[in-house]
Amino acid sequence: MSLFNVYPLNPIAITKAAGSRVWDHQGQEYLDMYGGHAVISIGHTHPHWVQRIEDQLHAIAFYSNSVVMPIQEELATAINELSGKKDFQLFLCNSGAEANENALKLASFHTGRKKIIAFKKAFHGRTSLAVAATDNPSIVAPVNETDNIIFLPFNDVAALEECFAIHGKEIAAVIVEGIQGVAGIYEASIPFLQAIRKQCDDAGAVYIADSVQCGYGRSGQFFSHDIAGVNADIYSMAKGMGNGFPIGAILIAPHIQAKFGLLGTTFGGNPLACAAALAVIEVIQKENLIQAAAENGNYLLQALINTPGIKTVRGRGLMIGFEMEAGLEDIRKVLLNHGKVFTGEAKPNVIRLLPSLAISKQDIDIFLNRLNAAIQQLKQTPA
């Protein structure tokens, strides 16, 4: 049987990983500045994470959400403390799309309304409502098309206010990434996030902070949205939460009430996933990784700004995007094939850096050296 061919693949089989390094089946080492798409938060195969999962595997891997699971309570307490969202409630699921799906559905249940405001170039996942709220018609199937989503320009306070003035009483939720990832690393401005909070308050709508990619410490704060100094009503999370073990969640403000059967999942919150997520939080705390993301991210950002050949640099913490000057667009290919560095991309020409929050300054310097070498190589022999 063949694989359903939906991914354009690098012809490299990764068979081993540790920290910010991965190795292919022939033993070739690579520096991982991509983190498996922002997923690797504490570093590949971190020993504490491996041990926590292994211990849990020997105790119990799975039981359904029909019994009390103390490890879920433990995780809820740990996330409350780390995020600072003290009275929020936790619902566990398995992926980013599922987290957003539940967030949007919950907002609709809570308000009794149907309309959702999303933004141009947003990405919220590939399932029904999440993909409908994603601004990419090529991945929206006819069955997912709906009139319930209103797309507005990103960072446009006037457009937001105008939309609420017209549709305010129909709006269930506004969903927004704190830093748009798939779009190419664009930060939501502080006045924009504050305006979302105000409009949602005035109209009784729910502010959903999609933190699947920009959350969990990556921006240098637990939630990138926190920069605006206002709380969202629901935060969706996934990628960095399990360091590669599949887990997602929503954090729900205290005024949104639960009811039996409102949300549910078979696998979400299973003991093995909770053990992985607890290990991630323990390492983030012990190794001070949120502060490290802020400091090392800033160091990397400044170095990129000062690198000749780079046209624009955007981002915060360890969520950085940059674009090359004309003639240097093939930089990712050269970095991979010659520099042995994995990076991410956003179409058409943005290079995305989403390394582990535990990446060292030495590894950042190695990356910068290889980047400069790749730039020199492309200048001498343009593609």
Ligand SMILES: Cc1ncc(COP(=O)(O)O)c(C=O)c1O
């Ligand atoms: C901002 C954002 N939301 C949601 C998702 C969907 O997450 P998942 O692929 O885990 O379903 C992604 C994935 O890239 C994302 O970047």
